[in-house]
Amino acid sequence: MLLPAIAFSFSACIKQYEKPLATTLYSPLVAVPLINSNLTVKDLLVKDNKNGTITVDSNNFLTLIYKGTLLSLRADSVIKFPTQSYSYASPSPTVAEVTAFNALTIGSSYTLPTFSDTVLFNTNGTADLDTVIFKTITNLSLTITSQFPQNATIKVTIPSAKKNGIPLTQTFKLNYTGTLPITLNTNIDVSGYTFNMTEGGTTHNKFNIDFSITLTKAFINPISTTDNASFTFAFTNPLFEKIFGYIQQPLLSPHFDTVPITIFNNVVPGGGKFTIVNPSVTFKLINSYGVPIDAQFNTLEGYNPGYPPYVITITDPKLNPWHLPYPTVSQVGQSVLDSATISNATTANTLGMAINHTPKNFVYSVNAQANPAGRPIAPATNFALDSSRFTVNFRLNLPFWGTASNIMLMDTVPFSFQANDINAIQSLQFKINATNGFPIDMGFQLYFTDSISPTQKYNIVDSLISPYQEILPSAMVDTTIGKVTSAVNTISQYFLDKTRINKIANTKHILLKGTFVTYNSGKTNVKIFSTYFIGLKIGVMAQLQTHI
């Protein structure tokens, strides 16, 4: 009786385990470190500030610099010569010259009198040229057409185009083969020749060409008084290497441009007050263009989209206008440097006021005119190399010394929870362990937003820090010098229960908002040094619940 009972009992026990395995609730408490960073000014500002440069002086004091180029013109972009051509015909031989040639024996030669013509070089009105040296690639083509039924040797000379003191001369042979006219297409190499276009100091843009024709009697054919030769010269896209003369009075600008001040990219305009004790703008000239130029700022202002411009009024007489220094003839190929700096003192404080509006852009336009006084008086002259350039650079200097109050930064980050993840989360506890080494009270808020409609893409459904509080109090400051004496550490925790987590389940974006007030509610000027940092450690502890 006992054994069957035991067997039955064992059998029943085994059968109990012949059932499917049910899922089990798994609810671990998982703590994860998210962020551990020591953020310096460079870390905080370099993002989206690719065009900004932070300089550190010997005392570790920081200055943010934005650079731009106000003007940059190369001579060969201002002075351009058009393609041009010139045609000439030789005088026909006289009766006596015809008689003399026809009387020659075969193999004898006869030279016709030399004749000249003047070339008027077309500069399109950009310059009165005294001398020009053309670039190597400049091509002077020549087409010669002979109506003489004999072999001819033609010498072309440009007396005012010289290389090493020797005029440009080229000789061409045209052989008669029984057919007229005899045509020759050729090129004249003008590279390295200095063309004097003054005809002895009496004019501009002109030079002479001499032609000499020598006929050689190769056949018994007679020439006649109607025979001659014609010449067509052509410059195709002539480019200069160096010019001297008068480069007229071209208006080299207006030049209108914008320098993005990206440090203010995320600052909400009109939301706070920002002062920098000593902002400045430095203009730096580099000029290798042998032309006097006057530059005048038409526009210099800070600008935020949707807001009126913050006009900067320059009172510095040096810049009204700025007579840009230039190299003399003895300095051909060299650059002349000059600079000017404006500050609150030379802008009637308008520079500081513009900066204090946290402009996202600096807008400027500059008028520059060459030869504002007209033609230089000899022996003075303009000159330019093809590579001559005058450049005016712009540098906005923002020393980190001043105050800020109620400065608000905002940014959005695309973000969404995975459905399974959010369902498994019962609660979240964020812990922020922060050490603030900046003289700035910092508050952060993180809003969870969903999208209701295309026009309401950032509908706030909840915020992480509720109620809002300042989580990074300013470091301690020596107010006499505005320098931090000791960092301040704070630990804060923020809890999201399941109800709040469900609210943020459909988050599409996270809206980050930061508010900043410098020490003493922005009433004390503070300095920022490269040694300052924010030690930021953020962790999250999640109560998870899922079935496994």
Added chain:
Amino acid sequence: MPGIKNILKTSVLALLLFASGIANAQQSLTLYNMPVLAQSAYTNPAQIPQCRLYIGIPMLSSVYFNFGNSGFRPSDLLQPGTDSINMNVNNMIGKLHKNNYLSQSLQIDILSMGIKIAENYFSFNITEKENIGFSYQKNFITWAWQGNGAFLGQDENFNFGLFAMHYREYGIGWAHPLTDKLTVGAKLKYLYGMEDVWAQHGNIVFNTATNDYGYTTSDNVRVNTSGIDSNSFNNISVGNYLFGKHNGGMAIDLGAQYKLNDKITLSASVLDLGYIKWLTSISNYTSNGQFNFDGIDISQFVSGGDSALTKLGDSVKNTFDIKTTHSSYTTMLPAQVYLGANYSLSENQSLGGVVYSQIANRSLHMAAALSYTRKFNNWLSVTGNYAFINRDFLNLGLGLAVTGPVQWYILTDNVIGLFVPQSVRTVNIRTGISLCFGRKADKKATKASFDASDPTPSAPPKDGK
């Protein structure tokens, strides 16, 4: 019967003592109290069987399997509901002790034999043995189940232990009664190692900081293996595998039995005092480092870099960078100790007690049993025992031996585990068939088979009486 009371009292105290947190690995408690079987010499080499000549049937004379988990019973975790089985992890964790041990053993006699010559008993065996032991700590299971957030600021030391060894034992035994009261025995064993995995160190410490939930992890892990890595199986023949490896070792078993008086016999044995030096197809995997992770350095991102995660990955990789070498190593066998006492109630009945301990993986594992043995007739003997094994009192051992020229036996330290394995921590069985010649079937022999105080029941008393 004050003697019985004392034995019972001592035994119960011993059981309670062992319940404080010690456990067992590869015990054979029932076999220890069945001297009628030649295989009982495996638990005490001083044991001399009844047969003058014993020959084990190859591959069948002794097949032993043991599985134990000192941590919990399957039913602690898996609990039948109305229409499904539920996992009750919290209940399972509640059953765990600080250190827990999971073990498995398989032993098969390939050849075995024994013979009495005068007062000496000589035996020989070739046995294939495989032992696995894995130790784990309650805090790891708890940590994984409850999450690291429940253990902020605490160093969680996950001290894992592992050994898995497959070897062949060639043993020569000898037992001899030194006096009327004292019999001693020894077995010298040559060991042929075939595969091995040994976690020489398995320390991993994990800490989650309270202030920022930062992680600090350090590890000191070294795992030695022989014949396990992928190269071990290249160009290997059956002959090389069975006999050609160079992993040799030696071990010795020692035992003694002492007859205190006509009723009481005390016994003790120490088994597997030895080692194997592993030389063939060795790989040593070592990792030793510390890793701190306090979160992503966002300066890498705000400054436009994208290397923070890469650096994190590199850091983790460097910390847990496993270096592989190929140096020989030596493992000690898990040594075992039996202490026994036997009280003869009558010619056909006896009470026994045995305490077992094993030193494996740098920890001590113990078990104990109280047994009752009865010889029903000249060929049938039965042993029942109640044991504490794997921190569990739910162990009812049972042994059955049919003894004649052909001897068959089956025994277990926990018969419950054979039928409802989900409800026990120990599953254990040994069975075999062998030939037994020269056994005396007279009264004296019958008595002797239950009276360990007479180690040579078929031999005349040494004093000639």
